[in-house]
Amino acid sequence: MLILLVLSPLFLGVSMQRTTTLATRRVLRGWFPNACTLVICAPPETEERDQGLPAVQELQGVKEDINNSEFERLETQIRDLQTQLDNLKASVIKTQQVLLTPHGVIVGKKIFKTDGTRGDYDAGRASCSHMGSTLAVPRDAAENSAIQQIVTWHNAKALLGITDMAEEDKFVDLNGSVIEYSNWAQGEPNSKGNEDCVEMHPDGKWHDRDCALDWLIICEF
Ligand SMILES: [Ca+2]
Ligand SMILES: [Ca+2]
Structure with missing residues (x-):
């Protein structure tokens, strides 16, 4: 009983951390077969996923904002390059015309x-x-x-x-x-x-x- 009381904070702490992996929990359960009643105090797996969804969506939204921003930046760069290319072409043609005269x-x-x-x-x-x-x-x-x-x-x-x-x-x-x-x-x-x-x-x-x-x-x- 004393052991269980000492280990309780450990299991509770482990269960509260989102970064704890399922594999880690399986190992702990293997070490302390009777500790399953303590582990069960942790939020069920499905509950963890449900609580995590808003965070994932928020991250996805941020990612999309970054992608859109990057896309717009690239579009602007391409337009600028096209303008420079058109100017360069016109310049080359003009140079040819000058160089060719009167030959x-x-x-x-x-x-x-x-x-x-x-x-x-x-x-x-x-x-x-x-x-x-x-x-x-x-x-x-x-x-x-x-x-x-x-x-x-x-x-x-x-x-x-x-x-x-x-x-x-x-x-x-x-x-x-x-x-x-x-x-x-x-x-x-x-x-x-x-x-x-x-x-x-x-x-x-x-x-x-x-x-x-x-x-x-x-x-x-
Ligand atoms: Ca002939
Ligand atoms: Ca002929």
Whole structure:
């Protein structure tokens, strides 16, 4: 009886602590089989859980508040970054326009440019690719006119990014798509010999020619 009186505060203390684990209680019960009457004084397991629920909900609410706050902060950061990116893009385009003048021509969203490089079809493709661009392909009269300006300045004939290498008389761009705009000179294309490439003359007209010839290389950006 004396032992039980001495141990009572211990068991009561243990039962009142939420951090006491079920495993700990099982061990204590194993040590003192008769102490079950004391342990039963502790709140039943279900009662403990019920009392704990409001605290968990409160914590969950705090967690959600933090998450929402973090989400809003990230949203604001993304918007700021998007604005900075848009400004940077506009700045780059403007810089290109300045740097290209008077060596390039801007038409719509396209820029046609040459650095005076000359070469055949393979060299021309490689040269433009080296600058992160492709051979010029006029898609309409305005673009054709823009390229013609450059051709006239250089008083040369320029290579276009158009061929009928894959299928005779089927002229495609560098992506393999059949061209929808053309400005052939009278009698062209006539595929004399082996003419699978296209050149532009100073008058803006197109001629199919041998791809091994030497042309002014104009790239588009
Ligand atoms: Ca041909
Ligand atoms: Ca021809």
